[in-house]
Every structure is written in C-alpha cells, then in structure tokens.
Amino acid sequence: MIIGGTGTFHCLAPRIATRWHGQAGLWYELYTPTASSESAEHGRVDVRIVVTGAHGFIGTAVRSALLRRHDEVLTLGLGGQPGGPRYDGRIDNVYEVEAMAAWLADRRPDGVLHLAGTRSEVSSTLMSELNTCFAASLMEALVLGRLDRVPILLIGSAAEYGHVSSPAPLTEQSPAHPRSHYGQTKLAQTQLGLAAAQRGQPVVAARVFNVLGRGMPSYLSLPSFAGQLRDIAAGRTEAVLRTGPLSAVRDFLPVTVVAEVLADLIRLPAAYGQLVNVCGGRPYLMRDIVNRMIGLSGIAVTLHEMEGESGADIAYGDPSRLKGLLRSAGFGPLRNADIAEVMEDSGCPVAGTDGNRTLLPTWKPQAPRHRACRTADIPAAGSPVHAHTVSPPAEN
Template sequence: MRALVTGAGGFLGRHVVARLAEAGISVVTLGRGDPADAVPGRAYRIADLGDEAAVAAVLREAAPDLVFHLAGTAAAEPLEETYRVNVLFAARLLAAARRLPAPPRILLAGSAAEYGPMDEAQLPVSETAACQPVSVYGITKLAQTLHGLAAAPDLPVVVARLFNVIGGGMPGHLALGAFAAQIRAMPATGGVLRTGPLARERDFVEAVPTATLLLDLLRDSRAEGRVVNICSGRPTSLADLTAALVRAAGRPVEVQEAAGRVGNSDMIRHWGSAALLESWGYRLAPPDADRVAAMLLG
C-alpha cells in the first residue's frame, strides 16, 4: 500500500508519516519544498500548487492508495497565496484523483476554525453546527471542506476537522510552541515567559494518537463523505498546559500575561463533540500535560 502526503514536513505531517511507516505503508510526498530530511521515500515537487496538470501528473505516477492532504497555511497575507494553498491545491488534488482508473481514498485536514466563534450554549460543537468562520484561515478551510464534500459522490473523501493538535515539534506560531521556544532560549538562571491570556480552555489533542486516528478513519468506510470532528470532547485549560511547561523547564520561570488578540482566541471556552467518533468506537483522550511539556522542551 502507498500513501501520498502533502504537508509532510509540517508539524502534524511528520507524525502522520511516522505512523504510516509503523504501519508498513510506503510514503511519497507532494509539495513545493523538499521534506526529504524528515520523510523517507520519494518527494515530488511542483512550483505551483494550483497547476492542475502538474498535480495530475504526480498522482498518475505515484498511484497512491491513500492521500493525506495536510498542507495548509495559517498566514492571512498575501490573500491570494492563502487561497492557493488552502483551497486551490485541494481542488486540484480532488479533480486529478477523480480521473484516475483507481481513485485513492482521500483525507482532507480541516480545522475547528471553520466553525467560528460559538456561544457557551452551543458547546460542545458538533459536526452539524452552522459554520460561520471569521478568520481567513477558517474561511479557506471551510471552502476546502465544501470542495471535498462536493467530490464525495465520486471519491471516498473524509474531512477530518481538527481541533487543537499539540505535541513535539509544534511551530512557533502556535501558543504552546512559542512558549516552549521562549523557555528553551532562557539561560540556566531562568527568565520571563511572556504569554497572551491563559484563561482559555480548548479541545487539545496529542499529535501521536491523532495521527493514528487519521489513518484509521481514512480506512473506515463509515467516514466517507463525512465531516468528522477530531477532538477529545472535553476542554483543557491553556493555563494548566503552560504550568506543566514551567514545571518541566528545570529553571525559574516567571509567567507574564498580556492582552490577547481579538478573534476565535477571544472565546474563553471552546471544545468539540466527539459523539460521532465515539459512536464508531474511536476515542482521543485529553492531553497528558506533563508528557506534552516534556516533548515540547525535549
């Protein structure tokens, strides 16, 4: 069995590639960069992610059984590039896959940002909730989802709506990744950890079990043509996770909170419903704060 992975050099992509290797599935990658330093196997590179002919040529040559479309960008500028990466790339993949003699099973990595802000009474948010995203990222991810669902009658497509994935190798544009980078840069005598508001609760899930779940879901026919929340179903405090980082720091750390930005992060509490996942026998546990802290600082 062969899997094609986009975004393979990213945070979640590396964990998915590792899980595929454990399962004995060969991996090829597709993107504009070269993740060869982190991903064994063949790396296909195309200059323009919106080049339909180039994407189709890669799919024909690679002939994957599974496609994990994990590529995406959270940057809002330039706007055209965000749409190219988050929407057009997926649309080209789906169109090319439909023309293959044996179309692969395709997983699209969505985001909880597609839901937009929710009132407390609407929580936990289920897959049937109306999506009203307020960020460019959420809007473009929702557009990707719509392309996937439109293609579902002709392709086995799963839309994995990811909540807050955390673990080793988190990038610095995510809160815990940024906090860990600050701590690692501190001298042995310690320092100040500058954060945004920590009085936030989110549905955090760990990257390793999430990668396993994505593989299981893509091979599960019950998920075809569905949006599936990838969440624990329970909120976890950002303050608790930050406290675990401070405990694991091995040096004195003073936490200084600052005012936060406006947007989805302005919500005090936000978590997903895992009812659909659990009805199929799957479960993602809330994160082990101390284990995550050790991975982030390791």
C-alpha cells in the same frame, strides 16, 4: 511540470476498504491504532499512500505512523528550492492538475492524505492557494486520472468554527463562522470536499482541533512559551513569562495520536463523505497549561498575562462521530509527559514529569458571579490582567 520517479508497485483502493472495514482499534486510556495484519506478519508493503505536507508538523508524524504499518508512502509537494524538503513528486504550483493526474495515474495510490497548508503570515492569495485550491486541484486530478474511487482525506481545522462562547462542545453540526482568513480558507476546502463526496468521490473531511508534540512550529503559543522559559533558565532574559490572554479553552491531542487517527480514517469506508471532528473532547484552560509548563521547568517566574478581547473563548469538540467510526471508548487526558515533550523540543529544561501519572485537569464552566462592576475592576487596554509569581512543583 511535475517531477518524480517511476512507480513499480500497484494496488487497488477497494482492497483497503474490504480489509479495513470495521477493523479500527479500541481506545483505552489512550488510543491504540491497528496495523495491517498482513504487513505486520509478512513484512511487505500492501498499501500505497500519497501524502502532501509530509514534512510538516502533523505530516511528519503521519508519515511515521504509515511506515510503522508497513505502508508505502509517496510524497507530493511544492517547490524545489535548494535545501528544501525532497518529494517523490514535485509541482511548481497548485494548478498543475493534468501533471498531478498523470503522476497519480502512474503510481496508482490506494489513498491520498492531503495535509499540506499554512497558517503562517503569508499573503491572502498564497493562503487561499495552499489551503483551498491545492485540495480542489488534487480531487480534480484524481478524477482526471481515473482514480475517482481512491479515497482522499482533507485536513481541516477547528478554526473553521470561528469564535465560540458557548460552554458546550462543538459537533459537526455546529455552525461554522470563521473569523480568520486561515479558518475561512480551511472551511472553503471542507465545503469543496463535501461537495465532491456528494458527486461520488470518497472524501473524508477531518476537522482537527489543537495538536501538540515534537516539531510544533515555533510561532504557535506553546513552543513560544517554552522558548521564553528556555531563555529565562539560561539567564538570557529576566524571569518574566509574557503571554497574551490565557482565558481561552482549547481541546489538545498529542500529534502521535492524531497521526494514527488520520491513518485509520483514510481506510474506513464509513468515514467517506463525512465531516469528522478529530478531537479529544476534553477542554483545557490555557492558563492551566502554562502554569504546568512553569512547574515542569523547575524555575520561579512571574507570569505577565496581557488583556485580550472581552467574552468567553471556548473551543473544544465532541468526538462522538469519531469514536463511532473507530468503535472507540475515547481518549485519555493530557499528561505531564505530553507537555514536557513540547518543552524539550524547544530546548527548555524539564525538572521532572512524574512519568505518565500526573494529568492536566480539564476545564469546567463556572456559574457567573453577580456583583457591581467598578471602574477600578476594568484594566486598561494592553495592561496585564495577571502578573504573579508561579513556582514549581506543577503536580497537584
């Protein structure tokens, strides 16, 4: 069963392709997206996009990005629980293909941004339904509704690559060996999307790396650390920031930048049928990010870092394909303001960000140091690797 109002505005997917081909914006220090010139000049809706996951972390930013372009946004989602998010179209489960097909055919969207999914602690069955089966049903519904020329973007994850120890950036040709069920279900979605593209559907598989910004789920690492700093500043807990291992290297982009990129990719025919890394190509050591958060908080704390698995954990992407599609020069580095935004969103005080000028240093691989290994050098399982006091300021 699907519930939703009647659509009144109709436009054709090929019109987007004609208007937007080769018109993506140039990136300077930070990416600057384009907007539809006709919409901007005349203030009218000329693109209709269906968005799933529109009330999630990335989905909220994408919805705002589309509205700034004067696009019409229709939301499609699961549920209907009291107090839950409201959707223009609502389904009871991800297998209602015929109902979705009828709803889509009635609205005739110009594109579909499938951003729904989960990485929280849910059952394996539910995770597979949300991260894989929902996409399969949507693509089938487009075909059934005779909308097989309407482009659809599927959001994936860098978790599809699995554990990586090489210091080289990950390309779309890098082998994918996901270790988590989340990564496995996202990889299955990607494979289904690329298979549909081979049959002629315009599918973009956007493999998104780490994203930060307002609205991050509290179970993710950075909001969790910010929450601890908030409680320390309020005197509710001792001045000890407890973390897992911080030796991982990750590739972060602000959610606002990612949202604009996704809004552009759905409009680019050159992206259809492709797997695209959505990443900045700049590796950041998690320990550097946490130290910067401590510095921005303006409080002195003891960083208590726990031991993790042995071996390198490096996952940053090569954005060459993305830059080629959008004819860009690249992304700028993370700024103090990007990290402070996450902290403020978690209620953590920020002493000062130094505007946009202070940048986070990127990680550089170091040659291994050869020395004799002593038993005393090996920490016991579960023991802290680092326990030291970190004081502000954070600026270099």
